[in-house]
Amino acid sequence: MSRIKFTRKWLAFPYAVFMILFVIIPLVLILTYAFTDAEGNFTFNNLLTFFGNGSSINTILVSFIIGVANTAICLLIGYPVAYFLAHRDLKMPAVMMLLFIMPMWINFVLRTAASRDLLFWIGINGGEYPYLATMIGMVYNYLPFVILPLYTTMTKLDYSQIEAASDLGARPRQTFTKVILPMTAPGIVSAATMVFMPTMSSFVISDVMGERKLSLIGNSIQLYFDQGLWHMGSIVAVVMLLLIAVGMFATKNVQKEDDVRGTML
């Protein structure tokens, strides 16, 4: 077999080389940068500087709260939308789904700026209400990422199980809480991970919507980048990486849905 498999297996070689050069090595570099100073000596100073700064703790806390709030709001709006579409309360659910995804085809920064200008017009000034404007921008941007995985999970539901529940005497409310909700849990988890982490690390939305008055983890990385402080930037990136790893570990048992963007076409 080895002779036959040879040609096919080695096709992955350029891919592997590319990934090692531009994914693995950069991450290793970040790790070393995070724990070295400008002269290349090992140090915990970057870590201590970052956490010794009150505003950094504030940044992490704000990021966390905005992340949780955005995830919750997106789920609260997205779950019913996906549910209604999957249960054919509306005609042509596939077309409706497409309509929800369509805005993603407009450039992300342009889209965000457009919503900022619209909010400004109706009196919600990002400079005056940075948190409110940022939250609106976040929900606006991440809602499609919630609806799609939920919709996919719900269309895969076995309808006879729902019928079985009502056959066994469950009222509609009980059917929902005891059958539909648990069965769609994997979709909920995958939707939540798709929103929570990117929200915490985003900086364009908070910058544009909040008129740069709000700082999330992403913003602090970007700030260090602008100032050329690679070692400090790296330590924040490592903190972010750790958060992502924790998040992945917590949800690793939940079945993974296809990436939202993968199902756009």
Added chain:
Amino acid sequence: MKKPTRIFARVFVWAMLILMYAPILVLMVFSFTEADTIGVWSGFSVNLYPQLFQDEELMTVVLNTVLVALASAAVSTVLGTMGAIGIHYSRRKMKAALEGVSQIPVMNAEIVTALSLTVLFVYFGIQFNFLTLLIGHVVLTLPFVVLSINPKLQQMDPNIYEAALDLGARPSHALRRIILPQIMPGIFSGFLLSVTLSLDDYIITAFTRDTSFSTLSTYVYGATAKGALPPTLRALTTVIFVFALIILVVINVRSYRKKEAAR
């Protein structure tokens, strides 16, 4: 389902849709007036459109954006297709390792990916130029190409490659004539996905570009710092939206026809 619920469902879904489209629709409506900001109507005019196409800077930006998107998608598609096939036929351990590595850029925060690439280029003293930007976009899109081809390889009857060899085809012939046509839809959607991801990207672009090189994302980001969106961008939004709509309709009608024909 009972009637009131159904009415509620419709109202809710449509309301959400209208909210989703509001910013874009407002921009599109105000692309037909020359006022400096939206919310002010200074009479109907289509002047913004010729202005848009005469704005050399903006046109360069659009061209740059498309250029980066097409170039990175092409590289990603070639590398990713080879990678996906190679991974599919690798032994278990190698396969698990490569699949794991493919997941990293997908799960990782884009800003961490961007910073790590910047650190790499700085560390090795590489000047930021078009190539670094291209590499950044390939890192961003490559895993998605692999991910969209992978299911096609898994759905494929594992015996058809062997059947081709059995009938006298050499491995390279079997790869080109049997495996490639089977995974073509995956390759195609991987390419389109790459283009969309690249067009949409701000963070990686901002970190890995030569600062004199602008894409739409960085241009708009720069513009937002100065206040409301420049009027010509409203016209551009309309153009992009119409363009996207046409592509989407074409693709969906085509796949719908294919499904019909298969019946």
Added chain:
Amino acid sequence: MNKENVIIELVGVSKVYNETVAVDDFNFYVKKGEFVSFLGPSGCGKTTTLRMIAGFERPTEGKILLNGKDISELPPYERPVNTVFQKYALFPHLDVYDNVAFGLKLKKVPYEETDRNGNKVTKYRKLTKKEIDKKVTEALKIVDLEEFEWRDITTLSGGQQQRIAIARAIVNEPQILLLDEPLGALDLKMRKEMQLELKEMHRKLGITFIYVTHDQEEALTMSDTIVVMKDGQIQQIGTPEDIYNEPKNAFVADFIGESNLYEGVYMGNRKVRFLNHIFDCVDDFSANEKVNVVVRPEDVKFAEAGKGMIDGVLTSKVFKGIHYEYVMMVGRNEVTIQSTKNVEINVPVSVNIAPDLIHIMKKDMLSNVYDDAYIDNDNRVVIAGGAFDCDVTQLIPGSVLDEEGYVIAPDGKKYDFKDADVFADVAFSDIEIVDNEDGGVVCGRIVSMIYLGNHYQVLIRTEDDEDFVVATEYTWNEDDRVSVLIPADKIRLKLRGEASKYVKN
């Protein structure tokens, strides 16, 4: 047997995947034009063997000779052998014509040409479009699908796809056609039809067919020769008649057709004792040897009540169309009988079995013998990685155990059997099966089960490939995960080597 006309021969062929032996030392040959079936349960190595012949797998050891030439290193595209795959493996993006023509378009045929110096040289050319057309049409005619050339593969039914797969293979005029359970995906009626058609195709084409199946009836119907396999080992090679009438061991007897299997004792002088009766028979074994006996249900004949060889009571009766199937209890043994006679049940009956219809087979194993067992620190015996309580005093006759765990012989010598290598011997009926994995000492998987008249013989295999053969009255299922227990007094131990080695001073 003469070895003329041999087309393919396997010499000492083995295949090992990650330390599991899929095919273990296969030696056999196939004659030109033969219809050979590889028959066995899943995991027996039949498909692996076929794939080695096709060239998709390389043997770990041994040689595959095609017309006397070793082809084991040749890639599949250079072998004059074609395969019909289990799920057809048609190319979905090509239509029927392009599927069938796939191999032809790649084929190069030799032709002679005279060069400038007048010498004849052999050159190769591709087939012309016309030649390909003609061959494809012919092949489609053979499988009865003329005029299907331009159909899309996805629009064909399973049976039609099956035929295209056959046409795609035979159009290349292979020396051997390999068929990997080609009828497995079809429904019963379709399968029966295709069996006959394949047989007819084999006759017309005159190509050697090698056919893989787990369906014994299919193998009996179609083959000239059957190779019965189990666990990567060849059990028996023979004609369908041979294999049905003269099975070599209990596995073959049980796997092929329906059978009554019993444990018996050969009495000598062409007499065998089973079912509590001494029967005349035609086989020769050594006197008092324990044997397995097989009697086919249709060979048990009703006699006048009280005047047959054995007496019993019919306990069930099922109408099967051509015949009735009865179960007769003889003491605690079951006898299955197939007869066209309609007989009352629950009344005493007598039956006869003719001497030439009693088939006697050598017993593979009489008890479980482990020659790599040893005694651990706690005077337990380690078998197949599990420590069983046992009686170590049996190693020295008349000895006793002292408080410290040493064995004291009658002559006062003290023995320490820690790490002593021993033979352990356990009778089939002394092993107990426990249905949870923690309940016993060693756990394993039930690999096979054979009913022997009044009990089952169950083969349990551990992760380390050690086997326990257990006689039990209870029904288990294949693939059940179980564990085994052995009472301490039922393990017979024998020292390997001298006892003096273990004397403690």
